Amino acid sequence: MKIITISREFGSGGRELGKRLSDVLGFDYYDREIVTEIAKNCGLNETYVEQELGHFAWHTIPLTFKHSFSAYYAVQSAHTGLLLEQRKVIESIAKAGRDCVIVGRNADVILREYSPLNIFVCADAASKLQRCRERADKDEHLTDKQMARKIRSIDKNRAKLREMITDAKWGDRGNYHLIVNTTGWNIKQLTFAVAEYAVRWFERG
């Protein structure tokens, strides 16, 4: 079984690369599907689950609940519960034994024993801003400066979420097999380059 995990900076095109990679290689693809599964298992709303999992709870909750420790702990433990459920869902994907691409959610750490190919995707600030602008709908009102701040804040959050489960830092070169900078690439063309690399990686030995 071959597993590719994609970690990525927000706006780098990592998700698109992951999706296309799964198409080119004929692998299953998991991203949003994981949220759907968690929501189903827990009897919760998908949007709620997605929002909760996307935030680093310890950091954000005290702003709202600062005078109520019990509420704080309740929310904190709900968050931990969702993270545990997420781990279960990701492990069950691996146990199913089918070749797949998994985007985000620290699957590289969770599935370490399955020896996945771990790819990190980055891009320079200008390209990320441009990509976010192109797909912006609900963020249309943001200025470039605000959008750039949002990009940095989402990445910071991803790094913090990762810190909860491993010392191996988010985006550090030593923790991935390949780090791809998408700046100047058309993601479709890039997909072929990465797919060839991946095929050779799985054949190495």
Place this chain on the structure above:
Amino acid sequence: MKIITISREFGSGGRELGKRLSDVLGFDYYDREIVTEIAKNCGLNETYVEQELGHFAWHTIPLTFKHSFSAYYAVQSAHTGLLLEQRKVIESIAKAGRDCVIVGRNADVILREYSPLNIFVCADAASKLQRCRERADKDEHLTDKQMARKIRSIDKNRAKLREMITDAKWGDRGNYHLIVNTTGWNIKQLTFAVAEYAVRWFERG
């Protein structure tokens, strides 16, 4: 003209990858050749030039010359002179207009305007130690601990030398087009994967 620059952690196999890449792609190869050229241009001994360029002068010299400012400045300016000569030699390689692979020496920064493909090569500590052990001759007497310390110290030095000419930090993902982790790879097999990636990179548009 296509230029590939290889920056690398000591012991990661980056030099071998660069050499093999130049063979597979039919590119010229520059590494030690740069030192030879500098030595010739300056009328200096190659070993001396190599040693000088490999050290971050500001950092190391005061240990020897701590009581003599004039000697300190003399050596410091000799070091700067060699760095300038190195820059000239690297620029002349690019001006010659032939496809090439250049290993080390911050060629990625020096040749920025030529839009090279900048690759960084890393590996985990155990692989680097093993690779150094395999090729060790003069370092045979070092214990594993001492060798590991040597590896870290050489990389630290490379990072410092780079700081002299740019804010773009050594080994930071944003400053390279591709970061390749050689752990678990046979460098010969890896070469083909990187070569294919490089070909597509130069064809992208």
